[in-house]
Amino acid sequence: MPPELSTETPPRPTKLLQPNREYAWRVATSLAISFKYAWAGVQYAFQTQRNFRIHVVVGTLAIALGIFLQLTRVEIAIIGLTIGAVLTMELLNTALESVVDLTVKQTYHDLAKIAKDCAAGAVLISALAAVLVAGSLLLPPLVTLLIATFGI
Numbered sequence: 573m574p575p576e577l578s579t580e581t582p583p584r585p586t587k588l589l590q591p592n593r594e595y596a597w598r599v600a601t602s603l604a605i606s607f608k609y610a611w612a613g614v615q616y617a618f619q620t621q622r623n624f625r626i627h628v629v630v631g632t633l634a635i636a637l638g639i640f641l642q643l644t645r646v647e648i649a650i651i652g653l654t655i656g657a658v659l660t661m662e663l664l665n666t667a668l669e670s671v672v673d674l675t676v677k678q679t680y681h682d683l684a685k686i687a688k689d690c691a692a693g694a695v696l697i698s699a700l701a702a703v704l705v706a707g708s709l710l711l712p713p714l715v716t717l718l719i720a721t722f723g724i
Contacts, residue, residue: 631655641713654702665691
């Protein structure tokens with residue numbers, strides 16, 4: 573096993589996982605229940621995934637900066653959609669990692685590594701695209717503000 577992989581099983585947050593959730597395999601009976609399950613996934617990712625929390629904070633700061641710099645609604649919407657894409661990729665990455673771990677039962681397998689690395693790569697690409705979008709929309713007015721304020 574490669575040295576960067578741990579054989580220890582990570583601690584499972586007992587409040588987040590409901591191992592005895594009866595009929596979990598059934599389709600949700602209402603839209604409200606579907607939203608409840610979806611929100612549970614977002615909560616799980618926020619509480620257990622450091623990178624998800626980082627993306628939420630950075631995304632919130634980007635939106636706040638856009639509002640402060642008085643970007644147009646369309647520009648703020650573009651930043652918001654880009655942030656949404658990154659968070660979506662993080663959720664899919666978390667889901668895929670969980671399914672892979674369930675399948676290989678926490679043992680090393682080359683195909684499991686490929687699946688996890690590709691999912692992480694998707695997050696990386698979406699995050700880099702978000703930086704490009706936010707930078708192209710936020711930097712010009714920010715530089716203008718700094719020059720006007722400090723006479724740089």
